[in-house]
Amino acid sequence: xxxxxxxxxxxxxxxxxxxxxxxxxxxxxxxxxxxxxxxxxxxxxxxxxxxxxxxxxxxxxxxxxxxxxxxxxxxxxxx
Numbered sequence: 649x650x651x652x653x654x655x656x657x658x659x660x661x662x663x664x665x666x667x668x669x670x671x672x673x674x675x676x677x678x679x680x681x682x683x684x685x686x687x688x689x690x691x692x693x694x695x696x697x698x699x700x701x702x703x704x705x706x707x708x709x710x711x712x713x714x715x716x717x718x719x720x721x722x723x724x725x726x727x
Contacts, residue, residue: 670715673697679718700726
């Protein structure tokens with residue numbers, strides 16, 4: 649079992665700048681793990697979740713997830 653590091657911004661609560669409720673970082677991590685990814689690190693900047701992971705077929709990727717909706721905005725190879 650691989651361990652991963654979660655870096656989260658300290659905020660008063662899960663609220664985006666415009667008052668929209670956002671999902672916790674752990675929800676995005678869980679979404680990736682359910683799809684078979686191995687999450688290596690994850691970071692919450694308040695608006696997006698940045699995920700570094702290994703895909704089920706062994707590729708290293710970096711993904712940016714919209715924190716409010718959980719939508720994957722970008723996913724690219726991690727060099």
